[in-house]
Amino acid sequence: MDSLSSMLYWRQVNKNLLDLSILELAKRLQDKSITSVELVDESYERMEASESVIHAAITIRDKKEALALAKKADETRTAHSSPLHGMPYVVKDGYVTKDLRTTAASKVLDTFMSPYNATVIEKLEAKGAILIGKMNMDAWGHGASTENTDYPVTKNPWDITRSAGGSGGGPAAAIALRYVPFAIGEDTGGSIRLPAAWCGITSLKVTYGRVSRYGAIAYASSLDTVGPTAKTAEDCAVVLEAIAGVDPKDATSSPHAVDDYANGMTKSLTGKRIAFPTEYYKEGLDTEIKAAIFKAREQFVSLGAVVEDVSMPLLEFGVPVYYILAPSETSSNLGRYDGVRYGNGRELFTKETSRRVMTGTYALSSGYYDAYYKKAQKARTVFIKNYASILSKYDAILAPVTTVPATKFGALLEDPVANMMMDVYNVTVNIVGVPSLALPCGFTKDGLPMGMQLIGNMHGEKTLISLGSAYQSATDWHTKTPQGVTI
Amino acid sequence: MKGSLLSIDDIKKIAKLANIPISEKQSEELIKQVGVTVAYVSKLQELPTDGVIETSQVTGLENVMREDVVDESRMFSQVEALKNATHTHNGFFVVDAVLEASE
Amino acid sequence: MNEYELVIGMEIHVELKTKSGMFCACKNDQSLDKKPNIYTCPVCLGLPGALPVPNKTAIDWTIMLGLALGSEIAEVSKFDRKHYFYPDLPKGYQISQYDMPLCVGGFVDTSFGKVRLHRIHLEEDTGTLKHTLLDGKRVSLVDFNRSGTPLVEIVTEPDIHSSEQAKEFLKTLHQIVRFVGISDADMEKGSMRLEPNISVRRKGATEMPKYKVEVKNINSFKFAAAAIEYEFNRHVAILEKGEIPVQETRGWNEDKNATVSQRVKEGAADYRYFPEPDIPPLRFTKEYIETLRAALPKLADEVKSDVMSAHGLNEYQGKMLVENTIKLTKFQTIVSLPSIQRANVSGPTIANWIINKDIDPSSSENQIADQIIASQTIVVVSDDDLMKAIVEVMEANPKAVADFKAGKEPVKMFLFGNVIRELKGKGDKERVVALLEEKLAA
Ligand SMILES: [Mg+2]
Ligand SMILES: [Zn+2]
Helix, strand or coil, X not given: CCHHHHHHHHHHHCCCHHHCCHHHHHHHHHCCCCCHHHHHHHHHHHHHHHHHHHCCEEEECCHHHHHHHHHHHHHHCCCCCCCCCCCEEEEECCECCCCCCCCCCCHHHCCCCCCCCCHHHHHHHHHCCEEEEEECCCHHHCCCCCCCCCCCCCEECCEEEEECCCCCHHHHHHHHCCCCCEEEEEECCCCCHHHHHHHCCEEEECCCCCECCCCECCCCCCCCEEEEEECCHHHHHHXXXXXXXXXXXXXXXXXXCCCCCCCCCCCCCCCCEEEXXXXXXXXXXXXXXXXXXXXXXXXXXXXXXXXXEECCCCHHHXXXXXXXXXXXXXXXXXXXXXXCCCCCCHHHCCHHHHHHHHHHHHHHCCCCCHHHHHHHHHHHHHHXXXXXXXXXXXXXXXEECCCCCCCECCCCCCCHHHHHHCCCCCHHHHHHCCCEEEEEEEECCCCCEEEEXXXXXXXXXXXXXXXXXXXXXXXCHHHCCHHHCCC | CCCCCCCHHHHXXXXXXXXXXXXXXXXXXXXXXXXXXXXXXXXXXHCCCCCCCCCCCCCCCCCCCECCCCCHHXXXXXXXXXXXXXXXXXXXXXXXXXXXXXX | CCCEEEEEEEEEEEECCCCECCCCCCECCCCCCCCCCCCECCCCCCCCCCCCCCEHHHHHHHHHHHHHCCCEECCEECCEEXXXXXXXXXXXXXXXXXXXXXXXXCEEEECCEEEEEEEXXXXXXXXXXEEXXXXXXXXXXXXXXXXXXXXXXXXXXXXXXXXXXXXHHHHHHHHHHHHHCCCCCCCCCCCEEEEEEEEEEECCCCCCCCCXXXXXXXXXXXXXXXXXXXXXXXXXXXXXXXXXXXXXXXXXXXXXXXXXXXXXXXXCCCCCCEECCCCCCEECCHHHHHXXXXXXXXXXXXXXXXXXXHXXXXXXXXXXXXXXXXXXXXXXXXXXXXXXXXXXXXXXXXXXXXXXXXXXXXXXXXXXXXXXXXXXXXXXXXXXXXHHHHHHHHHHCHHHHHHHHCCCCCHHHHHHHHXXXXXXXXXXXXXXXXXXXXXXXX
């Protein structure tokens, strides 16, 4: 039996606990109708069934070890335990972890065992969550398809001839296949949202600084954000509440109070105002995606929201700003990988990484700094003002995530411009620092998932989650799983 | 720049600054690819930014500092510090000589 | 030779003696001979994902140093990344300050004229390298204990024109750093490091020379002066041939008593500075800067009480020295000279000399010491003769004695003055005070 059909077989005979929401699972764990051991066991069964084809993971924790942790979680659960207590989860391999090797999907770190944990890992560990795997990505976050990994490439669970998206293709595929109830991704210019759209799941790019970056391997420091990937907006809320907050180890982390994000969600959106930037729906956007988001717009209206056309004319400058700032910062952040204190030498950087490091070095070099880096920082101010003018009047901006559904392998690999354009709707969100919730909004004729995003005000996560949650209570795109896909 | 491609000398100079070891063949490739990227991002010159102040951070935070306190729990033992290194000697990391032999 | 003059700007790096690191909570231990790589953490070892958080004390101290040196303190400041590759620099960049240093301007007075400061900024120190042979191969051994130590960089304008002035400038600066109490500034331990940028031009010329030579590895003021002299002669010889010295970095070689060209494998210097994205900018209110300024006189009080108790000075002497750092430096140098110690000259005697005499600025500490010693050895008055003079004065002024005994302390100075007059200025004044007090107490 090949692995995908074994997965299908397995699905018929099992309970599919991992299709349930985090809060539902937490309730059942509390009333002891299920155990963490069962949950973790199901996680491993699912991974065993599909990993040999999908390659969502780079490193998986030893199953016995994970089961022992689950058993301990079952024994230590109290009425006050976090809903994440005993919940298995995975992270993008861009977070340093003491227990599992950390590669950032690069052979440069092939054997690196971090002597310390990222803050997000520590926080989840404190809540009792169980880390079971380190997920695939474009090396160092450099890519939009996970094809720039130095490990076997992640396949899209909906169509294994296609990319799962990037840079966090691994965590997204893992959630699409319901390996675990949630994953932690990292978004610098769409790395959480693009794979979510291509894999048909929900994910949250948080406000810059909302979640500590300590221990998140830096791609572009002023753009990097740490956020949850899950099945629903509500699940993202539960995870965000556990990982958000100021961290004395990250000077850029926000002291803004952590909201009770999952609380107060309603099915009615009366009084909510959503902006619809017309420039985002012009040439270049796939017609099926466009149609799906126009339908979503109607859905929001029928839920009581006001949706109005607005103009956001700076779109075309977003990618140039991003591809100056991100390569510049990455050329700096990757300076530490010299093979002296840890890891291997710089000759092992992938072509994509070398390109970005070289581009960034050029943009920062003497004589070019003002024309590139400084100019991009000025443009950043212009973007912030443009967003602020819209978001002072609206609760959210409704935008596409990608111009096209999941691409075939190879389409982005050797074409720097196509690669850059893939995140045209995503990068300005990072440039400005605002949060954005990416969620499924339909399927193409070919059965590929499509996504959209709701972009909010700084620290407006709660609003985005309530909008997304209302939408998900009225639609069922987020409940679809790739089990019907034929190979 | 005006979107013109970079020269081979430019690429070699950048590679040296970036500490990226590249072969002749790679430098040919990189001329094209880095050149395309640079040409593409040069579009930004069309955006008027006269009198605009740069933003390098979006948090609005200022004066985030730590008190001058030692935290031993974050410090590594010598063994931990050296654990991931491929070449060590007597508690030191070892690298190829950085000083040229003097006469 | 006389047709040429030196043009020197200095870069001085001073390691702060904070408890912890500049951007991490590692112990800041500047002692020598400790095991390598025992004070490291994710931040100062440059591990993946680690982030810097600046040390408030290091920032405050840098501002205080700026205030002590008359600098203007930045209202807004920030850190920047300075990029270069070297094995002792773990991140491939040093967190430093580029265009918005904490302090701008300021000066140090020397007897040869004012040395203006260009700027003072704060950064992190690197690790250290040792060069050796291992299995027949030339290698460098890297130790990151020093990595991340707070480091202040002071940059002067090219206002120094002689080795003597350089020495005096450095001594005074050293004194002020110690006075502010922020560093041991120990040259031998490397907690104060000097890099003179030396060039030579024809006397009377006003434009800056077209080249400069940076000299490193200088670990004493004496060597700084020697290196400058050496470079002066070397440059003049080259200029005389109608050539221009090569712009380069040279190292002071103690054994050869010469500077040697340093051929270090370094990439081209293009530091690609940009604002450190991991650290929010710094903003200081006027009130905040004033609280730091207010903390400075307290430090002066500490220096004063230190110098008073170490050398038996009175309040007035302590005050006069602390108010004038040049005099304080001179005092501290002279008081510890072997010749002074052999001659058994007391601290107060030296202090009085330095406070009261118009000292020729061109005279060295040794020359001053010789003058003091000479003045001391002219007349030795025995205790008996001193006591005779004291008794005479007391008998001639019975009212003053009675007043003193009634509690009028200042009368003592009146009696002392009369005794000195009686002795015609001869005799050890300390001894006079001691004997007078003894007699009055009897
Ligand atoms: Mg420096
Ligand atoms: Zn440290």
